């Protein structure tokens with residue numbers, strides 16, 4: 013549509029256009045308020061309460077009287093002992109390691125898929141996502157059988173191996189989507205202007221694939237942080253991660269406020285990381301959005 | 305010694321010969337053009353010179369040295385791609401610096417040469433911009449600058465103006481000529497626009513179906529086409545089917561069915577009975593009223609079928625006795641007189657005996 017015609021269309025539909033915009037954005041907004049904002053507020057509130065006698069939270073009213081104001085006990089508890097911070101740091105380290113290994117493994121795979129003939133690509137992508145067709149726990153149990161004879165079971169290596177295995181497709185898919193869009197003429201131009209194979213990769217392919225690496229990393233890093241099934245099944249007693257810690261508070265210790273505090277701190281830490289990463293990425297992405 | 309020599313180069317795709325025994329050589333400093341219709345093998349030749357494709361037969365010599373086995377990154381040949389292929393994640397200056405960095409030049413030299421080249425293509429203030437922030441013409445200039453900056457022995461340009469609109473094309477054409485003269489780098493230019501080829505080149509190779517039909521300077525190609533294809537491909541031309549009636553030392557008499565005899569200056573020893581066509585440019589023809597006299601050998605009566613008044617010139621289509629519609633171009637140079645004839649007017653078309661050329665089949 014030409015711009016003049018579009019303008020005309022907009023003017024003549026100004027009122028109904030506004031209505032339509034509301035109609036389109038209201039349901040998702042409502043959804044987010046009900047299922048994200050409210051629960052998040054509840055978590056914040058829960059982290060500031062005391063635990064109930066038999067789990068849950070302490071009741072707000074006892075004998076018709078309002079009890080207990082808010083308390084920072086859970087936060088004091090968290091920062092009072094280095095063990096929790098240590099588990100946080102270790103979890104971040106495992107998530108980082110998993111992400112890096114995923115990048116290293118997924119890159120060649122995604123590159124090969126993007127390079128193969130068009131008709132075969134769909135099949136290869138299907139193979140990448142095929143593991144999702146079976147249950148996560150079953151796949152992790154399979155790793156127990158694999159790692160047992162290797163004497164690696166219940167070690168940090170087993171945890172990272174399981175994490176990488178489960179999350180690899182989340183790295184392959186965004187990377188493949190990115191690499192597939194690269195214009196082969198750019199590599200020819202680089203070669204024509206004197207760049208050898210490695211230089212072409214590092215100066216052209218890699219910088220242009222940064223957005224793919226970035227979204228893949230977000231899809232791997234954040235879920236790994238919260239994962240508890242894999243460390244529980246494959247890791248040893250010393251391989252607890254934040255996810256296990258949180259799960260424990262809700263299911264075993266029945267200390268909901270502390271569980272909520274841990275969840276909240278995890279969310280804040282993740283948001284901080286994401287913010288920093290976005291800032292760093294903004295710089296290196298310049299110009300690449302135009303193609304990808 | 306020629307800068308680039310191509311001898312009997314053939315490139316097959318399956319049974320299809322995209323380039324068929326092509327030979328030519330290019331001198332240093334030349335603006336050389338490969339001209340031909342779509343699919344005639346122009347890009348294939350460029351890709352072989354750049355090293356992205358290898359000939360199935362024949363040799364290519366650069367400065368007398370065979371190019372065989374040298375990968376593209378080590379050939380002193382750069383290409384300006386039709387799609388520009390600018391690196392989207394690098395600034396304009398970064399793009400232009402790239403070939404210098406590849407050549408391992410020092411930081412100071414890179415900065416100086418990038419600034420010089422930006423000035424050369426009139427983009428002094430765009431060094432910090434990213435390609436997606438540029439207009440088509442500006443991208444074109446960056447692509448040119450990137451190809452030129454490291455002074456390749458040969459710059460290959462594959463329809464570099466193809467993506468520009470008509471006005472910008474003409475502007476860039478004259479800039480290209482100036483640029484090539486200033487930097488003195490040898491250009492191998494590919495186009496399927498005959499106007500562009502004529503305007504820019506020192507020499508043109510006209511290609512058709514993987515072969516070179518004629519290789520000559522622009523005015524020779526236009527004035528003395530070697531065959532029917534070249535005559536028809538370059539500019540507008542009338543092609544009249546004829547047979548040689550008589551050939552003397554200087555004058556050729558041709559017989560055109562239903563029309564009569566055509567006299568043409570030609571010193572070739574041709575045999576009577578040879579068939580071919582007589583090629584005559586529209587601007588070589590005069591259109592007169594029946595009563596007006598003109599002392600020209602070739603005169604044929606006809607009537608104006610179509611007329612296109614273009615201001616500076618008038619374009620006539622005149623139907624001759626044998627039904628052939630001949631095209632003529634009359635300059636409107638006489639003061640105060642715009643048109644000479646109207647549609648339906650009985651006219652006489654004439655041309656000098658040294659106009660036109662006989663092309664053997």
Ligand SMILES: Nc1ncnc2c1ncn2[C@@H]1O[C@H](COP(=O)(O)OP(=O)(O)OP(=O)(O)O)[C@@H](O)[C@H]1O
Pocket residue numbers: 317322340341342343344345346347348349496
């Ligand atoms: N890789 C290839 N495989 C098969 N056929 C090819 C290949 N590359 C080119 N061809 C064929 O070779 C012929 C010449 O192609 P080329 O690209 O050289 O044409 P061109 O003169 O550059 O045409 P255009 O003006 O359209 O760019 C075409 O018929 C094309 O289909």
Ligand SMILES: [Mg+2]
Pocket residue numbers: 346347348462
């Ligand atoms: Mg081409």
